[in-house]
Amino acid sequence: MQNRIGAQKGLSLNDPRVRAWLFQVLTIIFVVGLGWYLFHNTQTNLQHRGITSGFDFLDRSAGFGIAQHLIPYVESDSYARVFVIGLLNTLLVTFIGVILATVLGFIIGVARLSPNWMINKLATVYVETFRNIPPLLQILFWYFAVFLTLPGPRGSINIDDMFFISNRGLNMPGAAMADGFWPFVVAVVLAIVAIAAMVRYANKRFNETGEPFHKFWVGLALLIAIPGLCALLFGTPVHWEVPQLKGFNFVGGWVLIPELLALTLALTIYTAAFIAEIVRSGIRSVSHGQTEAARSLGLREGPTLRKVIIPQALRVIIPPLTSQYLNLAKNSSLAAGIGYPEMVSLFAGTVLNQTGQAIEVIAITMSVYLAISISISLLMNWYNKRIALIER
Amino acid sequence: MKMLKTTLAVLTAAAALGAVSNAQAGATLDAVKKKGFVQCGVSDGLPGFSVPDAQGKIVGIDADVCRAVAAAVFGDATKVKFSQLNAKERFTALQSGEVDVLSRNTTWTSSRDAGMGLVFAGVTYYDGVGFLVNKKLGVSSAKELDGATICIQAGTTTELNVSDYFRANGLKYTPITFDTSDESAKSLESGRCDVLTSDKSQLFAQRSKLAAPTEYVVLPETISKEPLGPVVRKGDEEWFSIVKWTLFAMLNAEEAGITSKTVEAEAKSTKNPDNARLLGADGEYGKDLKLPKDWVVQIVKQVGNYGEVFEKNLGQSTDLKIDRGMNALWNNGGIQYAPPVR
Numbered sequence: 001m002q003n004r005i006g007a008q009k010g011l012s013l014n015d016p017r018v019r020a021w022l023f024q025v026l027t028i029i030f031v032v033g034l035g036w037y038l039f040h041n042t043q044t045n046l047q048h049r050g051i052t053s054g055f056d057f058l059d060r061s062a063g064f065g066i067a068q069h070l071i072p073y074v075e076s077d078s079y080a081r082v083f084v085i086g087l088l089n090t091l092l093v094t095f096i097g098v099i100l101a102t103v104l105g106f107i108i109g110v111a112r113l114s115p116n117w118m119i120n121k122l123a124t125v126y127v128e129t130f131r132n133i134p135p136l137l138q139i140l141f142w143y144f145a146v147f148l149t150l151p152g153p154r155g156s157i158n159i160d161d162m163f164f165i166s167n168r169g170l171n172m173p174g175a176a177m178a179d180g181f182w183p184f185v186v187a188v189v190l191a192i193v194a195i196a197a198m199v200r201y202a203n204k205r206f207n208e209t210g211e212p213f214h215k216f217w218v219g220l221a222l223l224i225a226i227p228g229l230c231a232l233l234f235g236t237p238v239h240w241e242v243p244q245l246k247g248f249n250f251v252g253g254w255v256l257i258p259e260l261l262a263l264t265l266a267l268t269i270y271t272a273a274f275i276a277e278i279v280r281s282g283i284r285s286v287s288h289g290q291t292e293a294a295r296s297l298g299l300r301e302g303p304t305l306r307k308v309i310i311p312q313a314l315r316v317i318i319p320p321l322t323s324q325y326l327n328l329a330k331n332s333s334l335a336a337g338i339g340y341p342e343m344v345s346l347f348a349g350t351v352l353n354q355t356g357q358a359i360e361v362i363a364i365t366m367s368v369y370l371a372i373s374i375s376i377s378l379l380m381n382w383y384n385k386r387i388a389l390i391e392r
Numbered sequence: 393m394k395m396l397k398t399t400l401a402v403l404t405a406a407a408a409l410g411a412v413s414n415a416q417a418g419a420t421l422d423a424v425k426k427k428g429f430v431q432c433g434v435s436d437g438l439p440g441f442s443v444p445d446a447q448g449k450i451v452g453i454d455a456d457v458c459r460a461v462a463a464a465v466f467g468d469a470t471k472v473k474f475s476q477l478n479a480k481e482r483f484t485a486l487q488s489g490e491v492d493v494l495s496r497n498t499t500w501t502s503s504r505d506a507g508m509g510l511v512f513a514g515v516t517y518y519d520g521v522g523f524l525v526n527k528k529l530g531v532s533s534a535k536e537l538d539g540a541t542i543c544i545q546a547g548t549t550t551e552l553n554v555s556d557y558f559r560a561n562g563l564k565y566t567p568i569t570f571d572t573s574d575e576s577a578k579s580l581e582s583g584r585c586d587v588l589t590s591d592k593s594q595l596f597a598q599r600s601k602l603a604a605p606t607e608y609v610v611l612p613e614t615i616s617k618e619p620l621g622p623v624v625r626k627g628d629e630e631w632f633s634i635v636k637w638t639l640f641a642m643l644n645a646e647e648a649g650i651t652s653k654t655v656e657a658e659a660k661s662t663k664n665p666d667n668a669r670l671l672g673a674d675g676e677y678g679k680d681l682k683l684p685k686d687w688v689v690q691i692v693k694q695v696g697n698y699g700e701v702f703e704k705n706l707g708q709s710t711d712l713k714i715d716r717g718m719n720a721l722w723n724n725g726g727i728q729y730a731p732p733v734r
Contacts, residue, residue: 050626051487051509064551065558065567075555148582167584168541248529248540248586249566258584259568336546339570339579345546349480350569353547356508358484 042359057355058083064350066341068257079351086343087368093263093342094329094372100268101328102321105275110305112280123276130273136334139266143338147258153249162242164250167258174254175238180230184237187230194226195219259340263332271328275321282317283309314387322380326373333369343368420624420631421465421682424492429471432458433491436476436572439597440706440714441497441517450474453705454495457516457622460638460695461493464687469694478572479547483508486623493635494623497591499549504623513635515621518718518727520614521553522592524599527609529586534613538563543576543585545569553616554589573598580608591618593706593714600711633681641688643730644670645697647721652700655692670733677733688733698728 011018046053058080065075070088073081111123130138148167151157156166164171202213231237243253286309294304336345343365352361424430434442434454442452455474463469475491486494487509497519498504500512523542525531534557544551546569558565568585570576577598580588588598592614599605622639624632645651648667650658659671668674672685681687695701699721706714720726 046509048627049487049509050506052507064555065565067566067568075559144578144582148579148584152583167582246539248537251539336571337575339546339568339575341569345569345571349571350547350551353480353483354503354552356483356487356504356510358487 046359052357053360055360057351057357057360060355062351062354064354066346067339068260068341079347079355082351083343083347083364086341086346089340089342089346090329090332090344091372093260093267093332093335093340096264097267097271097328097332098325100264101271101275101324104268104272106279108272108276109279109283112276113283127273127276130269131277133270135266135270135331136337138270139263139334139338142266143258143262147262150258153245156245164243164245168249169255169257170261171243171250171253171255173240173242174252176241178236178239180235180237183230183234184227187227191223191226194222198222257340259335259338262338263335263340267328267331270331271324274324274327278317278320278324279313282313282315285316286312311387315384318380318384318387322377322384325376325380329372329376330369420492420628421634424465424631428466429473430458430462430465430493431475431491432461432472433475433477433482433485433494433496434458435496436478436574438497438573438594439600440593440710440712441597442474442476442495443597450476451705453516453701454497454622456695456701456705457495457639457642458493460642460691461635463690463694464634464638464641464683467684467686467690469690479545480571483510486510486625489625492624492631496623497594497620498623499591500619500621501549509626510623511626511632513622513624513632514639515619515728516639517593517620519591519593519618519620521550521557521589521616521618522595522614523611524580524588524590524595524608525586525611526580527607531611534611534615535561535563537565537587539565540587541566541568541585542587542589543568543570543579544589545573545576546571548590549616549618550590553618557615574601577601591620593620593712596712596714630682634683637681637733638691639698640730641670641691641733642695642698642701643721643728644733645688645692646699647723647730650692650697652693652696655689659686659689666732666734675734 013019013022043053059078061076062079062082063075066073066082066085068089069085070092071081071085073085108123108126111119112127114120114123150165150167153164153166153168156164156168156171158164162173198218199215202215202218205211205213241252243250243255245251290308290312291304294308299308332342333344335342336349339345348361348365352358355361432455434450434452437443438452440452442450442454445451458472458474459469462472465471475485477485477491477494477496482494482496482498483504485491493513494510495516497517498512499519500515504510505512523534523537525537531537537558542554542565544554544567551567551569554565554567568576568579570579573590573594576585576588576590579585581602588595590598592610595610599608599610602608622635624635645655648664648670650667650671655671658667659673662668662671662673665674669677671689672678672687676685678685678687684690696704699716702716702719703709706712716724716726718726719728722729
């Protein structure tokens with residue numbers, strides 16, 4: 001007799017669960033339908049206008065030269081290889097930029113909290129200046145106003161006849177594989193394993209008995225001794241090629257092109273200004289009681305900061321820091337303005353123009369940036385979880 | 393109930409979207425007539441071809457081709473708006489419909505003519521790739537450029553042609569690519585690269601923009617064929633014919649010796665049957681192209697014949713001083729040849 005909700009057998013729109021299901025199903029149909037419609041519409045229009053579509057262009061031979069390629073490349077290689085080279089160049093800038101910007105950012109952030117008036121004000125000036133100038137302008141400044149005004153190769157700054165600084169870049173001795181190379185690599189891996197084992201042993205001993213262990217010095221000794229022994233036994237791992245000026249340019253050795261230097265420098269300085277502020281706010285978020293307690297235990301400035309404040313501040317620092325890393329990765333695409341061959345200027349620029357297949361190229365580029373950003377995010381989130389305070 | 397209503401409304405909207413037909417290619421002339429002007433894609437600043445002058449008006453041979461199209465369609469050469477495009481965006485701008493015609497010193501190649509949904513409507517200027525170097529380097533031939541650093545504009549046929557040339561001759565080079573021709577020229581000046589490479593007409597144009605033009609020399613070698621011409625979308629035969637025959641009309645006018653000054657008198661009182669047909673005094677050839685009868689008269693009166701346009705933008709009276717060379721008429725030592733209007 002009584003009408004109990006939930007006891008009804010039939011499907012009725014009066015039942016909130018039925019309604020929920022219905023609308024969710026309809027929304028899914030709508031979203032999928034929209035997606036399929038867009039895809040189909042694009043395909044039809046492309047065909048209708050005679051524009052080739054599909055990913056076959058990746059096998060075509062590229063036919064143009066690239067200024068910096070981390071893997072071997074000749075002009076007859078495919079567009080797919082060009083894509084990989086562009087991707088590696090982007091990752092190179094991102095990787096170096098993230099490391100340098102973090103180091104610089106931490107230093108400036110801590111400097112801004114220093115009681116020393118001069119250091120404090122200098123750090124403030126740095127942050128305010130470099131935060132407020134658009135990154136592209138900074139990149140153009142470093143490239144056109146600094147690196148390109150260096151002397152040409154014939155008048156380059158000569159350091160020891162080994163390093164040459166000119167507007168063609170920084171030419172340095174290059175390493176070429178010699179006989180002892182692969183055994184050396186194996187030795188380095190062994191040394192790392194040995195160090196890891198040593199650290200575990202040292203920590204265990206410290207936790208059980210309280211006796212400190214010279215982790216750093218023993219680790220350093222292992223790192224030098226094991227590969228060094230290997231080099232003695234098997235021969236030198238690399239021999240160095242010194243760059244020499246022949247005709248127009250330097251031949252031999254490695255070169256860091258000014259585009260790479262300008263881009264990395266500009267992005268590092270720009271992002272460090274943001275990271276400095278994040279670090280400063282993170283450190284300020286730790287209650288002053290912690291500093292006072294550390295002082296009363298006799299800890300000085302350095303150890304207090306390193307062992308008490310920063311570990312707690314990291315909880316506040318990591319999430320916005322992740323955003324800054326993602327910004328750096330995406331800002332690397334501004335390299336197109338100075339001709340650095342990273343993914344946007346190489347793939348979404350030259351390849352797009354040569355093949356005319358804008359949709360496929362842009363889709364690939366966007367997906368790759370998405371993948372890079374998600375990887376950085378995942379990594380930082382994992383690290384964040386690991387250092388999170390477990391509250392009781 | 394409210395949620396149901398919203399869902400229904402959204403679904404109906406989606407269905408309505410689906411019912412809308414795709415824009416038909418083939419309607420460019422109608423769209424242009426309705427708009428009242430021709431949207432023309434030009435370069436971001438190449439002297440002689442398409443560059444803003446001191447008053448901000450775009451001048452150059454490519455710009456004049458677009459003005460000629462406007463004169464043919466509307467009888468008024470000023471009914472044209474220019475979009476300045478760099479080498480990377482030029483094709484997508486045309487493909488997407490942002491511009492009606494691309495007159496941007498673009499090289500006619502098979503892949504561009506076939507795989508991009510675009511067609512070339514003729515050749516405005518026959519060109520080839522060359523090299524611009526500083527005289528200080530003491531280089532007198534392209535074969536001496538082994539190991540040089542070369543500034544190139546990204547995404548152009550120049551990139552490919554230079555790569556082929558150096559490979560074929562066993563020479564090495566380092567390419568530095570830029571988005572705009574101005575950036576490449578600036579890098580040449582600063583010494584970042586030893587050589588600037590581009591179509592020879594562009595080299596002359598860029599040299600005139602440098603701080604010390606007399607210090608630079610264009611090497612004698614021409615390493616590739618670069619026929620530059622206007623481009624339109626595929627599938628629109630009407631518009632394609634209009635652009636094609638506008639260019640041919642300018643060439644035919646020069647061949648017939650008709651200039652902007654003499655065209656009106658000639659149209660009224662010509663005895664020459666070819667001229668009568670060309671200028672609309674005889675026959676309905678304009679109607680075939682869906683243009684007014686006096687379309688050629690308007691083109692020549694308001695813009696000029698090919699020779700006048702060439703001389704005004706690239707000739708001896710300008711800084712560029714480019715010879716007609718291959719761009720002279722077929723009966724004058726060059727290869728510009730237009731089919732007859734009849």
